[in-house]
Amino acid sequence: MADSVTLTIDGQQITVPAGLTVVDAARRAGIEIPVFCYHPKMEPVGMCRMCLAEIGRPMRDRATGDFLREEDGSIKIQWGRKLETACTARVMEGMVVRTTTEKVTAARKSVLEFLLTSHPLDCPICDKGGECSLQNLTVAYGPAVSRFYYEDKAHAPKDVPLGDLIILDRERCIKCARCIRFQEEIVDDPVLTFYQRGHHTDITTFSDPPFDSYWSGNTTDICPVGALTTVDFRFGARPWEMRPAASICTLCPVGCNITFDVRREAAAGGKMVVKRVLPRQNEEVNEIWICDKGRFAGYHFAESKDRLTQPLVRKDGVLTPVSWEEALEAAARGLEAARGHFLALASGRLSNEDLFNLARLTDALGGVKALDAFMAGGDLTAQFGLGEGSNLADLGKGDTIVVVASDLEEEAPLWWLRVKQASERGAMLIVANPRFTKTERYADVALRYRYGREAEIVLGLADEGCSCGGEAVKAVAEANRLVVFYGQEGMSLPASRALAQAAAHLLVKTGHAGKVGSGMAGVWPRANAQGAWDMGFRPQDDLAAAFRSAKAVLIAGADPAGDDPALAAALDEAGFVVVQELFLTETARKADVVFPVLAYTERSGTYTNGELRVQRFYPAVLPPQGLLADFTVAAKLGKRLGIALEANSPAAIMRQIAEAVPHYAGVTYEKLAEVHEQYPLIRRTDLYYGGTAYANVQGLGVALKPTAREAVPEVEAPAVSGPLQADLLAVPVTRLYDRGALVGRSGTLQPRLPSGAFVVLHPDEAARRGLSDGVQAVLQIPAGAYAVTVRLSPQAPEGVVLVPRSVGVPAREIAGCELRVKREE
């Protein structure tokens, strides 16, 4: 089969890739065939009939296979008796399509007229008004007056919650099934369905909780009408009142491209307010999707009332508001005194620019650059990561993906989606985890291991004699491209380090290291963990000890005292503590100086995602008075300490980074802002086609070149320790919906967040211990005793208590534990 075909649409000859639908082909020629049910990311279904067109196919001589020709030499075309749906017809060499004939125009008008008979025509109060396909297409093709009796209109409920996040207006729904198909086909949470049939057809959900999916918000983007809206945006604003601001989601290492829609609001004292988050197309990162956490919880924290507004300095034991001058002076004095005994603790929450300035400051003070993280391997991903030329969307037959120690949908939803899709395209998927995860549904090989043995499993894949099955070993060895995701399941710093080394070793040993398209990626809990490693920050094996021995500590973008009581105690022993924060966290409460900083929605900068792509975010709202960006704080401190740092221009800092950090060479803000044409062609002018996702005009980012492309270093196989021995193991795991500092402040997502600490147990394990579902219990771990609710799941391995991170129990690593029923006092 040829790779491309040439056809004629409305007299225009075009050559397009084979296999395209006529609708998609037409768009590439700039001809818009209207659609409702068709969506370029989903299989065509031909239901709504909006795309009807005249489609002719060339006639061939049965015997010779040659085209039959008319007298004038042109190819004879066979025209169908009926109009055809252009969304289901695939292009064919010599095909002729007509979309402007009277017959086609009449058909479009008819279909629209039919749709409008059931539609409430309540555009003035509809959230989709102004960005509704039905509205736009009616203007373009629809009948001017209705022949349908208004009193004959069927009425339906207009306010049907499909769960906590999405509301359905039954009257507006045009039954295109895009939402149902998205849930089934794209994200495999088939929780929506049509109920009844014919004219009574309704969208409903029967899951518990209703519309139980991490992806539900996307259905509101692709709903071609105002039938599905989000609770947070419903009646929130008219689309044309808002201004879009390009940004990057900061909640996981994927780095989804998003757009904040903002509006100036009287209710907010005339301030700019974020009204909603929409995906922004980046086919190499998140396509046109984002998860619900990113959509509903990514920015609310910035608007919360408890933001710090002024610098604080401890006076007579009390944190007291002071001027910036005074606070900077106090901090500089404290740091100066600690030269040589200084520690800066930063996290992957900060931008590259913040981290770079802080690193320079720390270096100048002879300090330690510590990273707040329980996972390691950023040095290895800089060498063996994906980067330039890689795109998960390219993976398919012949390629192999290994996902180890990760519940990928919970840890990095978009990566989960892209791995799933790669597997559906034929990529070999090996999933290694001690328990079943949603990723395993698509696995060709599922490997189970006992917690603590993850590095061993990965090493085994490099070894023909391994017990993990010849199929997996062969698939890894023979893969065109090999991608390894290593995640957070049960991770502690040493375990993660070993796992990362094992992944790197696997790449080297199987000859995939340094090859374009192959590489490893850490499923880190923070957006810019890679950037933090690249700027020189490293996790500390014993952070508590480091705190204790430091004469001064500067903490930015981290709350160790809030996360871990042991660290809180250690911090008390640190000499002098400076904190850069948005909120008065536990850590900030212990500080001598606190600097209030800007949220990322209020400034610009860059993050480096887990695939080694540097991406820019732009200010969405005006910065509140009196707050500074982290990099500016570092620069101002530097100035007082005689260290020259850029204080104003993040672009200028990026130029310095490009000079200082080898694999960032050549990265500039201009380059980061470059775009090229992406398929499918999602544009805001044709909302009916792709939905309300934003086109990307602000930059697709720059993928870095992993250093192993130049020379592949050897990686020692890590020393692996045996499995952890304990009667009952407490295993920290990650859930997408936790109560982390930022997410916990989202009002919208609140009903979906766990209300308090809980643990998950296998039913048999629970039965043995006299525990049942919902019972209150006490979990005893090294950090202390915690009240938890017991939940049962057959997917938890026996002998294990799964302890979700960031919901109340500070389980930092796997350890033996006790779990007993809480006695009523």
Next chain:
Amino acid sequence: MSSLAEKYPDEVEAILAKYPPEHKRSAVMPLLYLAQRDGGGYITKAAMEDVAHIVGISVSDVAGVVGFYSLYHDKPAGKYRIQVCTDVACALRGAEQFAEALCENLGIKIGETTPDGLVTVEEAKCLAACDHAPVFQVQTPDGLTYHQDMDIKATLELIEQWRKEAK
């Protein structure tokens, strides 16, 4: 609630055996009939969950099936659902008048249930018995029976007999 598989293991197994093991979903419809019988004439959400579990699909997908077909019910009605065909061919032979008269005799309207909860009268589309109008089928939790060439008297007698049996 105990599951269908526990209550009727043989029947569930026999149903599943009809379809290739890798296409268990095909068993949804017969399992729904079983659930409807077990539920006394209608299918609850819990029953849908049970069926979903047996065949390994989502509850919503099962519900979509329940909602699509007219012989599955998600709400209780009379123990006997009299479904009178009033479609074209039967209507040409007096079926509409028959249905009306029947309702009048029972003191209810189409779609309603007698106060004792015994009988619900519904209209049905063509039952493939057009040469035997008036015709109705009676749907009970246990299944369906056809009653052909009926008149009001015979129908009322039939109902009377049910009433006796119910006591």
Next chain:
Amino acid sequence: MSEHILLRHRDIPNIKDLAVYQAHGGFEAFRKAVTEMQPDEVTDEVKKSGLRGRGGAGFPTGLKWAFMDKRNWPHYVIANGDESEPGTFKDREIMEENSFQFLEGVAIASYAVGARRAYIYLRGEFWHVARWLDQKIAEMEAVGLLGDNLFGTDYSLRIYTHLGAGAYICGEETALMESLEGKRGQPRLRPPFPPTYGLYGKPTVINNVETLTNVPMIIARGADWYHTLGTEKSPGVKIFSLSGRVNRPGNYELPLGTTFRELIYEHGGGIIGGKKIKAIMPAGASSSLLPATDEVLDTPMDYESVPKVGGMLGSASVIVLDETVSIAWLVKKTVNFFREESCGKCTPCREGTYWMERLTERIASGKGTPQDVETLYDVGRQIQGKTFCPLGDFATMAVVTGIERFREDFDAAIKER
């Protein structure tokens, strides 16, 4: 008619008993096919017989079997026993009364296409038929007519019944397969057609019950014999389900090519009360309305002739309308049926049938205006040719032909107000 081919129970009492059926040569055709013929030979014989599908579309049966994709296995056979077209009641009589001949047809078709599993899809209302056929299938299994290694060959076959649950659209072959797969009965995109992509995505032959019931006799007596019945282009016999305003409604098995007049007046005993015949619906509720002129009454009922007078043979469910029937009322009834049975998948059918229902009710109840009749006609035309499956077109047939051919009835309905 001398001898019944399909409704043989009318000649042979108790043919529904296995012993009686076998005493009259039952299952000899199946045995002959399996032990003496190659599968393709069976298909060729059916092709030669000229048998065409009796489910409505009239597609040549042997050709359909020959289309089965032989590179993709397993193959399935489905008997379409959904029989839901208003006015159609022939398949039920076959399955109830001549059960084994039908089952033998399923078995032969399965052998011909190499299927080892066949399903009989029955409309949910045929609860008792399903029970009955299950019993008959069990009897066949008990005597080795179904099961493994049939007649000592390596051919194995099992037949299963599957009950629908009340949905006309499930008679459409792809909707039927969706339903059999445990989904909502909505039609699939075609192509690919079932012989390429059918049940569970595998090549599948789907035939109407009556079609399959012809097969044993064709194999037993040969294609040439079959050609002696019916007409040149429409060979064989057909069961005509006669209903409506006739004295003797019922199934009549007659050679294809029999005229409407003979069916209605000779077999059906003429019109009730000696009234005047007004119109004929030759293919159930989805037919065009044929004015009962002499030309129409003398038209032979076969695949070629009925279209010439503006109708279709379809499933040959002949509904007779007399002078007492208002076409405005009739159209309201047919539209109500299709509105109720539209699956809802495509816009023109889902919305158009609802709109037509509102208009036909308005008109039939005397509240309509001449403009409503115009709109109704337009809406019908607007649906045509745009729907996902033929149901949408079916819904418009009586409406459009009714207004074109019986406008006066609509005018009268409007005047009444």
